[in-house]
Amino acid sequence: MEKDLAVKTRTGVIDCDVHHAVPSMAALYPYLSERWRDYVKEHNIKSLEPNYYPRGNPLSARPGSEPSPGALPGSDLGLLQRQVLEPWSVQYAILHCLYGVQMIHNEDLAAQLAQAVNDWQVAEWLEKDSRLRASIVVPSQNPLRAAEEIHRVGKHPGFVQVLLLVRSEKPYGKRYYWPIYEAAEQYGLTVGIHAGGVTGYPIMPVGWPSHYIEDYVSHAQAFQSQLISLVSEGVFVKFPRLRVVMMESGFTWVPSLMWRFDKNWKGLRREIPWVDRLPSEVMRDHIRFTLQPLDEPPKPEILLKVIEQMGSDEMLLFSSDYPHWHYDEREEALPAGLPVDLERKILFENARAVYRF
Amino acid sequence: MEKDLAVKTRTGVIDCDVHHAVPSMAALYPYLSERWRDYVKEHNIKSLEPNYYPRGNPLSARPGSEPSPGALPGSDLGLLQRQVLEPWSVQYAILHCLYGVQMIHNEDLAAQLAQAVNDWQVAEWLEKDSRLRASIVVPSQNPLRAAEEIHRVGKHPGFVQVLLLVRSEKPYGKRYYWPIYEAAEQYGLTVGIHAGGVTGYPIMPVGWPSHYIEDYVSHAQAFQSQLISLVSEGVFVKFPRLRVVMMESGFTWVPSLMWRFDKNWKGLRREIPWVDRLPSEVMRDHIRFTLQPLDEPPKPEILLKVIEQMGSDEMLLFSSDYPHWHYDEREEALPAGLPVDLERKILFENARAVYRF
Numbered sequence: 001m002e003k004d005l006a007v008k009t010r011t012g013v014i015d016c017d018v019h020h021a022v023p024s025m026a027a028l029y030p031y032l033s034e035r036w037r038d039y040v041k042e043h044n045i046k047s048l049e050p051n052y053y054p055r056g057n058p059l060s061a062r063p064g065s066e067p068s069p070g071a072l073p074g075s076d077l078g079l080l081q082r083q084v085l086e087p088w089s090v091q092y093a094i095l096h097c098l099y100g101v102q103m104i105h106n107e108d109l110a111a112q113l114a115q116a117v118n119d120w121q122v123a124e125w126l127e128k129d130s131r132l133r134a135s136i137v138v139p140s141q142n143p144l145r146a147a148e149e150i151h152r153v154g155k156h157p158g159f160v161q162v163l164l165l166v167r168s169e170k171p172y173g174k175r176y177y178w179p180i181y182e183a184a185e186q187y188g189l190t191v192g193i194h195a196g197g198v199t200g201y202p203i204m205p206v207g208w209p210s211h212y213i214e215d216y217v218s219h220a221q222a223f224q225s226q227l228i229s230l231v232s233e234g235v236f237v238k239f240p241r242l243r244v245v246m247m248e249s250g251f252t253w254v255p256s257l258m259w260r261f262d263k264n265w266k267g268l269r270r271e272i273p274w275v276d277r278l279p280s281e282v283m284r285d286h287i288r289f290t291l292q293p294l295d296e297p298p299k300p301e302i303l304l305k306v307i308e309q310m311g312s313d314e315m316l317l318f319s320s321d322y323p324h325w326h327y328d329e330r331e332e333a334l335p336a337g338l339p340v341d342l343e344r345k346i347l348f349e350n351a352r353a354v355y356r357f
Numbered sequence: 358m359e360k361d362l363a364v365k366t367r368t369g370v371i372d373c374d375v376h377h378a379v380p381s382m383a384a385l386y387p388y389l390s391e392r393w394r395d396y397v398k399e400h401n402i403k404s405l406e407p408n409y410y411p412r413g414n415p416l417s418a419r420p421g422s423e424p425s426p427g428a429l430p431g432s433d434l435g436l437l438q439r440q441v442l443e444p445w446s447v448q449y450a451i452l453h454c455l456y457g458v459q460m461i462h463n464e465d466l467a468a469q470l471a472q473a474v475n476d477w478q479v480a481e482w483l484e485k486d487s488r489l490r491a492s493i494v495v496p497s498q499n500p501l502r503a504a505e506e507i508h509r510v511g512k513h514p515g516f517v518q519v520l521l522l523v524r525s526e527k528p529y530g531k532r533y534y535w536p537i538y539e540a541a542e543q544y545g546l547t548v549g550i551h552a553g554g555v556t557g558y559p560i561m562p563v564g565w566p567s568h569y570i571e572d573y574v575s576h577a578q579a580f581q582s583q584l585i586s587l588v589s590e591g592v593f594v595k596f597p598r599l600r601v602v603m604m605e606s607g608f609t610w611v612p613s614l615m616w617r618f619d620k621n622w623k624g625l626r627r628e629i630p631w632v633d634r635l636p637s638e639v640m641r642d643h644i645r646f647t648l649q650p651l652d653e654p655p656k657p658e659i660l661l662k663v664i665e666q667m668g669s670d671e672m673l674l675f676s677s678d679y680p681h682w683h684y685d686e687r688e689e690a691l692p693a694g695l696p697v698d699l700e701r702k703i704l705f706e707n708a709r710a711v712y713r714f
Contacts, residue, residue, distance in 0.1 A: 057625075166563070167562070167563060168563045168564065169563075169564055170563070170564040170565070171561055171563050171564050171565075171566050171567075171571075172563070173566075173567075174567065200564075201558065201559060201561075201562055201563065201564060202558060202562060203562045204528055204558075204562060204579075204582035204585075204586065205524070205558055205559060205560045205561060205562055205575065205578060205579045205582060206523070206524060206525045206526075206527070206528050206529070206558065206579055206582045206583060206586075207525065207526055207527040207528050207531075207557075207558060208527070208528075209528050209530075209582075209585070209586055209589070210528075210530075210531065210586075210589070210590065211589055211590075211628050211629055212625060212628055213589060213621055213622065213625040213626075213628055213629060214528075214585050214586060214589045216621050216625065217585050217614075217617055217618050217621050218562070218581070218582060218585060220613075220614075220617060221562060221578040221581055221582065222561075222562045222563055224575070224578055225561035225562060225563045225566075225575060225578065226563060228561070228566070228571050228574050228575060229561065229563075229566055229567075229571060232566070232567070232568055232570060232571050233567060233568075250613075250617055252612070252613040252616055252617070253610060253613040253614070253617075255609070255654070255659075256577075256607075256609040256610040256613060256652060256663075257574075257577075257610070259609055259652045259653060259654050259655070260574055260577060260607055260609070260610075260652035261574050263650075263652060263653065263683075264570055264573050264574050265570065267683065268414075268568075268569060268570040268573065269570075271568050271569055271570055272568055272570060293620075295613060295616045295617035295620060296616060296620065297612070297616050297666070298616070302666060305662060306613075309654070309659060326620075326624065
């Protein structure tokens with residue numbers, strides 16, 4: 001399979017979801033002003049590493065992805081190069097730093113930490129390997145401050161996307177968040193919505209579940225909500241060049257949502273007159289999904305049917321989700337049985353059309 | 358088509374979702390004790406009719422379903438007989454009274470009103486037409502009181518189901534609700550979860566949306582949450598004879614949820630060891646869906662694929678959703694292009710297996 005891929009992808013795979021990790025809060029000290037360095041120390045904030053991927057859980061990180069015993073998977077460039085960039089012949093990999101900057105209630109601290117993380121990304125990753133790209137971490141608690149951060153670093157060619165987390169205080173379609181989209185569109189950046197985020201509301205619209213598995217399975221619904229909101233509020237009418245990439249969302253739920261959304265748009269579109277065409281068409285033009293982790297049907301031919309039902313072969317972007325991958329062997333990141341054309345689209349063509357490479 | 362159906366369904370259609378309406382609060386006075394009749398009058402509670410189906414909206418009720426100008430659709434038995442029972446050759450129709458009993462914060466009042474609604478259902482509907490069946494309205498605000506109401510009327514042969522609304526204070530899998538399931542199982546009643554309910558939490562797990570269309574499209578997610586919760590908490594292990602019928606939920610989202618749930622169960626089942634087989638198998642054994650309103654794909658053959666992907670032809674139950682129907686012509690309640698065997702299962706065989714007829 002490796003050889004096959006090398007032939008198919010002369011120009012290299014584009015991996016649209018790779019996770020690097022801030023090894024410790026101390027790693028950010030050089031990028032914080034004295035005032036905020038003191039603040040973080042005085043408040044004994046040792047890490048903002050979220051626990052979306054419980055470290056003891058075998059699904060959370062692939063075996064061997066800890067650079068040294070106890071060190072965070074994804075915190076070492078050399079290991080990431082050896083485990084992702086080289087074996088996959090990666091042309092570009094888009095890094096997403098999941099660090100709990102978005103969960104802090106102090107907006108000033110969040111803004112400073114976002115700056116520090118972005119400067120750390122530039123100095124320690126983007127400038128060290130030309131295959132790397134990254135998403136801008138923003139203090140989404142305050143969309144105006146988030147837009148400022150996009151203006152501060154948006155011109156850097158290493159940044160291709162703005163990172164939001166799917167669990168939010170309000171649905172992302174709301175006008176409140178539009179300054180983020182305006183800034184992203186200005187710099188030709190996509191907006192990436194990744195699993196995770198604040199937990200102000202239960203992940204279930206019917207209250208708090210008891211178990212991690214319920215939370216995890218329900219994550220797809222948070223993505224569905226964001227999608228409904230983005231389309232209904234008219235974000236893509238206001239920002240016609242904007243593309244949103246949903247990451248770790250799964251995508252086999254997309255056809256069903258398109259059907260339900262289209263049907264009800266037909267009945268209720270007077271309420272949102274700015275949405276002047278079928279929601280499924282807006283989705284096909286503006287929404288993309290990374291591949292892993294994949295809510296995979298039992299048979300490859302069913303997966304093909306689902307992709308066919310999405311009505312577009314341009315919506316899926318290859319991702320390894322390193323180091324969180326759920327599959328057994330590296331090669332399984334790409335589902336078996338896809339036609340060659342579709343494989344090529346997923347492996348790099350679709351990403352090239354969406355990101356500024 | 359009508360003739361076709363008459364041939365196909367010699368024993369008559371079973372319509373699993375028909376709505377009758379309490380015409381006014383005064384209609385319940387004969388079924389309330391003096392104390393509660395006074396209470397309702399003194400507090401000027403004129404109606405608990407919910408606004409799920411805004412009356413001015415053409416989608417909310419089929420034309421001609423108002424018995425007289427201004428009267429509530431579904432409030433007149435004769436009209437319901439002429440518009441549903443007769444044209445569909447209905448053998449049985451299951452009535453669901455959507456009256457906001459479940460939204461009242463005073464548990465005593467809720468319990469009294471539930472009693473009154475149930476006694477009204479028996480006297481004014483069930484005893485007047487032997488084709489009618491009904492769901493027991495319960496004060497789900499207090500599951501112990503809800504169980505008491507099931508014990509009070511559960512033996513009446515007209516009641517075949519306990520009615521819950523999909524939006525709840527807690528996910529329905531939680532132990533808190535188990536007294537309801539214990540009582541339902543004892544009387545051989547199904548539990549029907551219908552669209553609507555309390556709005557304590559936003560319908561989106563990411564906050565409050567702005568528009569009715571967002572709320573409406575998102576309803577499917579509330580159903581998904583309840584399903585995840587019911588299976589994960591082990592309700593069907595504790596109550597192995599219990600069946601849950603989801604009403605007005607749509608169902609094209611079911612295969613995707615099965616895949617996602619099965620996959621994550623494989624990775625995380627140690628957390629819920631009582632779930633000792635694939636969630637999709639539990640769903641196929643215990644969950645049913647009414648047909649309308651249908652989140653219908655653009656082509657009939659896709660709908661057939663979706664039903665095939667559910668892995669069972671026993672999960673769907675015919676419903677007209679009278680008087681809320683979304684389709685243009687009555688006959689369209691049953692999608693075109695279904696194989697005859699499947700049509701028969703949907704029209705009555707599946708319902709007969711689930712309900713006590």
